[in-house]
Amino acid sequence: MKYSKPRGTEDIYYEKFDALENLFIKLKKFSNNYNYRQIITPTFENINLFKTSIGNNTDIVTKEMFLLKNKSNDIFVLKPEGTASVARAIIENKLYNSSNKQIKFFYLDSLYRYERPQRGRLRQFRQFGIENIGIKNYLVDAETILFSIRCLEILGIKNNIVHINSLGNENTKKIYKEKLLKFLLQKEICNDCKIRINNNPLRILDCKKDQKEFIKIPKIYNFLEDKEKKYLDNIIKLLKINNINVVLNNNLVRGLDYYTEVVFEVSNDTSNWSQNTLIGGGRYDNLYKKLGGNDCPAFGFGMGIERVLILLENSEIKKYKNIDLFLISLSEKSYELSFKISDFLRKKNFIVEMNLDNTKSLKQQFKLSDKYNSKNVIIIGDKEVKENRVNIISKTNNKEIKNIEINKINKFL
Numbered sequence: 251m252k253y254s255k256p257r258g259t260e261d262i263y264y265e266k267f268d269a270l271e272n273l274f275i276k277l278k279k280f281s282n283n284y285n286y287r288q289i290i291t292p293t294f295e296n297i298n299l300f301k302t303s304i305g306n307n308t309d310i311v312t313k314e315m316f317l318l319k320n321k322s323n324d325i326f327v328l329k330p331e332g333t334a335s336v337a338r339a340i341i342e343n344k345l346y347n348s349s350n351k352q353i354k355f356f357y358l359d360s361l362y363r364y365e366r367p368q369r370g371r372l373r374q375f376r377q378f379g380i381e382n383i384g385i386k387n388y389l390v391d392a393e394t395i396l397f398s399i400r401c402l403e404i405l406g407i408k409n410n411i412v413h414i415n416s417l418g419n420e421n422t423k424k425i426y427k428e429k430l431l432k433f434l435l436q437k438e439i440c441n442d443c444k445i446r447i448n449n450n451p452l453r454i455l456d457c458k459k460d461q462k463e464f465i466k467i468p469k470i471y472n473f474l475e476d477k478e479k480k481y482l483d484n485i486i487k488l489l490k491i492n493n494i495n496v497v498l499n500n501n502l503v504r505g506l507d508y509y510t511e512v513v514f515e516v517s518n519d520t521s522n523w524s525q526n527t528l529i530g531g532g533r534y535d536n537l538y539k540k541l542g543g544n545d546c547p548a549f550g551f552g553m554g555i556e557r558v559l560i561l562l563e564n565s566e567i568k569k570y571k572n573i574d575l576f577l578i579s580l581s582e583k584s585y586e587l588s589f590k591i592s593d594f595l596r597k598k599n600f601i602v603e604m605n606l607d608n609t610k611s612l613k614q615q616f617k618l619s620d621k622y623n624s625k626n627v628i629i630i631g632d633k634e635v636k637e638n639r640v641n642i643i644s645k646t647n648n649k650e651i652k653n654i655e656i657n658k659i660n661k662f663l
């Protein structure tokens with residue numbers, strides 16, 4: 251029987267693994283500059299956590315969760331997103347009771363959604379997420395959105411566009427929904443949107459099929475209270491001052507119910523593939539209370555790592571580090587010396603490979619060193635063992651050969 255990986259998942263190795271690791275290192279370092287600390291939450295959580303937070307009528311909860319059942323018939327799901335888990339962890343561990351400063355967490359997590367797989371849309375995908383908890387102020391929103399763009403930039407992704415919108419408070423949303431329903435009743439809308447009308451009418455705004463029907467759709471901005479408009483305008487102003495390309499997008503609503511007021515997405519100007527939303531996030535001030543915690547404002551975002559990797563396909567981040575040294579051995583005694591040298595150098599943090607198939611000829615071993623793209627090669631024969639000196643052939647420097655003492659190889663490398 252042949253086995254294959256589940257649809258929408260990936261095996262990650264070689265260059266792609268290196269790129270992923272490189273990206274994680276950069277994002278971790280950069281998050282520390284903003285004083286964010288990392289959090290790891292379980293891979294699976296109780297199903298009700300997501301029903302309560304993301305919303306019972308959302309696509310994620312109705313169609314996309316992977317379910318797990320234990321012997322006592324408790325139902326868990328593989329995490330479809332990180333925000334609810336972080337909130338659960340903060341409430342459960344009483345993290346916000348001990349101080350009144352902001353809680354700033356980031357995570358690098360595998361998430362699971364049963365979606366139709368395509369380029370940049372997987373069933374197991376990775377997300378870099380940020381949650382900034384404790385303060386409601388437009389400065390927090392602006393700083394976090396700016397941070398999201400700077401994250402893309404340090405990874406080498408330029409020309410990003412921020413789409414921003416405000417969904418208003420509960421009252422604004424209620425008034426707007428009534429107006430929207432009146433408008434939609436006169437329009438021909440697709441079957442999905444007919445279902446959404448009852449469940450979640452705001453989601454109709456970002457339906458890709460019905461956009462031509464929506465040219466004169468009421469704009470949510472016109473229903474916002476003055477202070478909500480000012481809040482949004484202040485964010486846009488601050489982002490523009492920092493040279494961020496930001497557009498007000500009245501149709502942006504996002505697919506998770508916990509958002510209140512400001513929501514945003516970041517897409518890339520230079521890519522013309524359909525899944526080019528790299529980042530999505532916004533404010534969610536009611537979630538903590540809903541999950542049984544204190545009233546606690548929060549703002550955050552998630553960045554799709556696979557989508558970022560697609561954009562970085564030909565960049566430096568994908569390049570594999572060449573090995574520093576390949577050891578060729580010609581006799582039994584020379585293998586003993588190769589073991590010694592490789593052990594010594596690896597402990598000093600050099601990347602060393604040596605031939606371990608002692609039936610291979612000198613020529614075959616040389617070919618192997620080419621395959622490893624080694625920067626340097628040493629050939630060890632009986633003479634080298636006797637003299638305790640070796641010839642190092644530099645492959646990067648026109649095959650220059652240097653004869654040096656064994657205990658000085660590390661200095662040379």
Ligand code: HAM
Nearest residue numbers: 331333370371372375527528529530531550551552554
């Ligand atoms: P989201 O919009 O569902 O938000 O996901 C954020 C990002 O994750 C998307 O913009 C996309 O780049 C990536 N993504 C989502 N689904 C997939 C998929 N199936 N395959 C590949 N990439 C995907 C959230 O998850 C929120 N928790 C973000 C947030 C954090 N809001 C506040 N704090």
